[in-house]
Amino acid sequence: MNFRPLLVLSAFALVSCAPLPPPQQPAEKRYTAAELLAMKPGDLAWPATSVEGERSLREGVQADIRARLALPPGPERDAALPRLFDLVAQYNVEIDAARPLLLDALPTLGQRDAEFQRALLTAAHTLYAAEAAPLIWPLLPQLTASKPFAIAAYALLQADGAAADRLRTQVPQQFPAWAEDARLTALMRRLQPSAAVPPPLPELLAAPLRPGFPALFSLQRPGRQAMGLALVRGADGRFVREAGGQLFTSPQLALARSGLPGTITNGNTPQGLFAIVGAGRATNPNIGPTPYLLSKLPLEAGVAEFEHGVSADTAAWSEAVYDSFLPPSWRGVSPLKEAWLAGRAGRDELLVHGTTINPAYYAGTGYFPGTPQQGCLVSSEDWDPATGGLLASRQLTLAQVYAAASPRADLAGYLIVVELPGDGPVTPAEVLALVTAAGR
Structure with missing residues (x-):
């Protein structure tokens, strides 16, 4: 992995999804599946990720901090x-x-x-x-x-x-x-922590949610101090494999800079079910130009949008409606209700996105090379230190794998975030065992 030189005073600089914006921001763009699949890393650049761009931003921020302290x-x-x-x-x-x-x-x-x-x-x-x-x-x-x-x-x-x-x-x-x-x-x-053992995860991995739609699963550790893994289940209900037959997985971080729970503004990504309703390009300078997948919580999206229009039901949101997407064994599991509670609490704009943050700031942390932001699901990317051009992107790969697994131009589907017990990064081997047990 190609890391740029460390330019801040500490190797553990914490980052946010919303630093100082650039003077002029382009309008946000939305992508179809075809546009997403045609994109290459060389098509994208973010000059602020260059050595000179980072230095300029850091010096401006330090001057701002000193002025406020004084x-x-x-x-x-x-x-x-x-x-x-x-x-x-x-x-x-x-x-x-x-x-x-x-x-x-x-x-x-x-x-x-x-x-x-x-x-x-x-x-x-x-x-x-x-x-x-x-x-x-x-x-x-x-x-x-x-x-x-x-x-x-x-x-x-x-x-x-x-x-x-x-x-x-x-x-x-x-x-x-x-x-x-x-x-x-x-x-x-x-x-009031519960000692209840959650149901078998393969039952959740195999659950149809709503048939005919792809799903992105993000498997994370409790506390979020280690990298999780994202995997994609196609509209046919099968998990995506690489060309060589191995299960496709992609490292992903669900840790917020604040470390607060998912029902709190700028807290960690909540566990539970989201709807994916498209892809776009952000104006946020910490996210950069790589297309994000737009996910929405219950209540942030109405029932009809969450259903992707396949149902004529116009019922208002309720916990029973949320539960109807889950397999029966998982409907009473409190941790998976966090997304429902987060939507009720007013959280929104939790995206699946890349990052322009230098991962070298986090050398030595348990989640390196992840870059925590404000509650979104973040995949790492490598930027050219001289030009700011995109060299490689786990985010772009993940978004394209998801797009290829969808039969719909609008990329409609679902996202489930769920924690796995254990320590250290989630590994491809343990995920493969779960997928195999799910028969998918």
């Missing part, structure tokens, strides 16, 4: 904090310098709006959980919106798993109707 206490600095902590986490620089600003701001969050609370509590979870925890406990009763409350709770769990007992009591006291809120429902499931 602001005196007051409204201007307060307004600068959300972006400051986003950049600090994204580039893994000035973490120590920014820590006092977060710790000073936490006791004031009860008087702030929910979006400001979300941004700073996310920073606490991602960067400063241990130091922030003593300040978050007295803040909890002041957090009246479920999203910041849930993020605060996850930060406390990040600092000390024993916090679960106290939180399990506090949630229903503070939110008596918690079961009607998707984020709090997910939180309570986290606080």
Whole structure:
């Protein structure tokens, strides 16, 4: 694999799906299956991935961080904090310098709006959980919106798993109707872990979902600290093989920079079922020009769109409708309901995409060469250090394999994200055993 030289201060720079945008962004494009299949890596380039492009971006970001750190206490600095902590986490620089600003701001969050609370509590979870925890406990009763409350709770769990007992009591006291809120429902499931053994995964791999449509399966590890594998099942119900007969698999990361659960904004990719409704080219500079597959959660897509128009049913979304796509043995499995809860919580725009982020920033991590972003499924790519031209792309290959397995020009199909127990990267050998057991 061809990695560009490391240009940031740390080899573990964290990245986001939304850094500084380029001055001019082209309009997003949508692709048909034929257009996708005709594309070659040499057709694509992203100059910001060149050595010079990375250097320019890094220097601009560091200047922005320093300017925000230098602001005196007051409204201007307060307004600068959300972006400051986003950049600090994204580039893994000035973490120590920014820590006092977060710790000073936490006791004031009860008087702030929910979006400001979300941004700073996310920073606490991602960067400063241990130091922030003593300040978050007295803040909890002041957090009246479920999203910041849930993020605060996850930060406390990040600092000390024993916090679960106290939180399990506090949630229903503070939110008596918690079961009607998707984020709090997910939180309570986290606080009351089940010892139930999930059904055999081959039953899920063999499930028709809706007959006649392709499906992309993304198999991940709990915690998402290792690379998962994506595989494609064709519209005929058979998993795609390489020319030599081996099962097609492609490394893929489902880890968000925040590390928060899937029901939280910018959290990890939720487990469960999505609809794939097309392919396009993003304007986001961390995604780059390689076509993404557009996936939608329940509620983000209406029932008719999720069904791809094969049903005349105009019923509103319900958990029973979501369950109808799954095999009976998997309908009561709580982890696979995370996508349903994430849709209810308002998450959207979770794409299957490539990356312009330098993987060398993550040398030494368990998920190298993956590049975590904001909750999407990310495949690695290699860019020319001199020109920014695309040399090789796991994302383009995956999208083309999916397109070739579909009989439809609009690429309609399904995506399932599911975790496999174990440690380390998901391996082709264990996936092959599961597919073989599924008879597919």
